[in-house]
Amino acid sequence: MRFAVAERVADAVLYEGYALYPYRPSAAKNQFRWQFGVLAPRAPHDDGEPWFAQTECLIDGGRSADSSLAVCVRCLRPGPAGAESRGSHAWLESVPRAIELEEIVLTEPPLSRTFPLDLGVAVRLIVDVHQADAFLKLRLRLENHEPWRDEFAADRDAMLQRSLVGTHLLLAVDGAAFLSLLDPPHDAAQAAASCENQYTWPVLVGDRGRRDLMLSSPIVLYDFPAVAKESPGDLCDAAEIDEILSLRIMTMTDEEKAEAREADARVRVLLDRVETLGPDALAALHGTMRSADFFNPPGTPSPDQAFAVVDGRRVEKGTHVRLRPNRRADAMDMFLRDRAATVAGMYRDVDDRIYVAVTVDDDPAAALHESFGRFFYFDPEEIEVVST
Numbered sequence: 001m002r003f004a005v006a007e008r009v010a011d012a013v014l015y016e017g018y019a020l021y022p023y024r025p026s027a028a029k030n031q032f033r034w035q036f037g038v039l040a041p042r043a044p045h046d047d048g049e050p051w052f053a054q055t056e057c058l059i060d061g062g063r064s065a066d067s068s069l070a071v072c073v074r075c076l077r078p079g080p081a082g083a084e085s086r087g088s089h090a091w092l093e094s095v096p097r098a099i100e101l102e103e104i105v106l107t108e109p110p111l112s113r114t115f116p117l118d119l120g121v122a123v124r125l126i127v128d129v130h131q132a133d134a135f136l137k138l139r140l141r142l143e144n145h146e147p148w149r150d151e152f153a154a155d156r157d158a159m160l161q162r163s164l165v166g167t168h169l170l171l172a173v174d175g176a177a178f179l180s181l182l183d184p185p186h187d188a189a190q191a192a193a194s195c196e197n198q199y200t201w202p203v204l205v206g207d208r209g210r211r212d213l214m215l216s217s218p219i220v221l222y223d224f225p226a227v228a229k230e231s232p233g234d235l236c237d238a239a240e241i242d243e244i245l246s247l248r249i250m251t252m253t254d255e256e257k258a259e260a261r262e263a264d265a266r267v268r269v270l271l272d273r274v275e276t277l278g279p280d281a282l283a284a285l286h287g288t289m290r291s292a293d294f295f296n297p298p299g300t301p302s303p304d305q306a307f308a309v310v311d312g313r314r315v316e317k318g319t320h321v322r323l324r325p326n327r328r329a330d331a332m333d334m335f336l337r338d339r340a341a342t343v344a345g346m347y348r349d350v351d352d353r354i355y356v357a358v359t360v361d362d363d364p365a366a367a368l369h370e371s372f373g374r375f376f377y378f379d380p381e382e383i384e385v386v387s388t
Contacts, residue, residue: 037218067175303345
């Protein structure tokens with residue numbers, strides 16, 4: 001249950017690319033399947049699909065008596081479904097598999113343990129923990145030791161049946177916390193830079209205030225990824241926009257849908273779900289406004305509460321300013337120079353630089369733009385506070 005908070009994102013990773021629109025086995029884009037997270041038998045010259053994936057990340061703490069690590073290995077295992085695409089080979093379905101290891105005590109590094117995994121093929125996970133500056137460095141190497149067969153060179157489906165696909169790890173710590181590799185604290189920057197991740201990338205997931213969960217994914221994500229609550233289910237097609245893809249599915253012919261449904265049970269559920277979407281569900285897919293929590297994390301003021309000091313004067317939402325663009329950052333600068341504007345909020349980018357969001361006072365659509373969260377952005381040095 002400890003991984004439940006991360007499983008919706010993890011499931012999206014697991015089934016990414018499982019079947020692509022228009023979901024028919026006869027479609028050209030479904031003839032070469034599973035581009036993500038494939039751990040195949042090792043090719044003789046290491047010129048095939050990856051046979052291993054290596055995760056390295058940092059743990060802060062881990063020295064208390066109750067500090068421990070939990071690991072869950074998740075993947076799909078392909079096998080023939082019996083259905084054949086028209087004029088082509090048999091369609092492979094996949095069974096989801098998950099193995100949660102016994103907890104590993106972290107109090108006495110260095111440590112190294114090897115876990116054989118029962119996934120229907122010869123797989124093992126090697127876990128190493130050692131000191132890195134003031135932190136613990138965790139390395140997890142998942143390896144496929146299934147013997148290579150000559151037939152794999154000519155028959156990728158045969159190789160996939162001895163492989164793991166959509167492979168990823170869920171990690172949890174007690175009595176400690178993971179550190180972000182995307183934005184490590186200053187004292188961990190050197191240790192974070194030394195982490196070597198191959199065919200996978202670890203990011204923080206779950207509660208932003210805890211940092212006790214991590215997802216190591218074959219798809220590069222940002223920290224604390226989330227599936228939009230408006231999305232009724234995975235569409236498996238390379239993070240396609242739900243609304244566009246759902247509308248495309250509705251345009252498929254009955255014959256196309258019948259072929260897709262016959263080939264795969266998961267595709268059948270996907271198509272049935274889209275066909276039963278009501279007006280409210282479709283409207284929800286059209287888009288929504290969200291807060292800028294990614295750029296203004298917990299503990300920092302929201303954009304409409306933040307402020308900056310410009311020439312000794314406080315600038316915040318509602319402040320009247322005159323625009324003085326000077327960085328030649330955008331062609332619009334020549335049209336906006338010397339225009340009166342009103343501050344709509346203060347935003348920070350990923351480098352922690354402050355930007356002043358404004359609406360132009362004599363723009364007849366200013367209120368409409370503000371309702372959609374569409375602003376012009378300027379450096380604080382590019383505005384002049386107007387006396388009121």
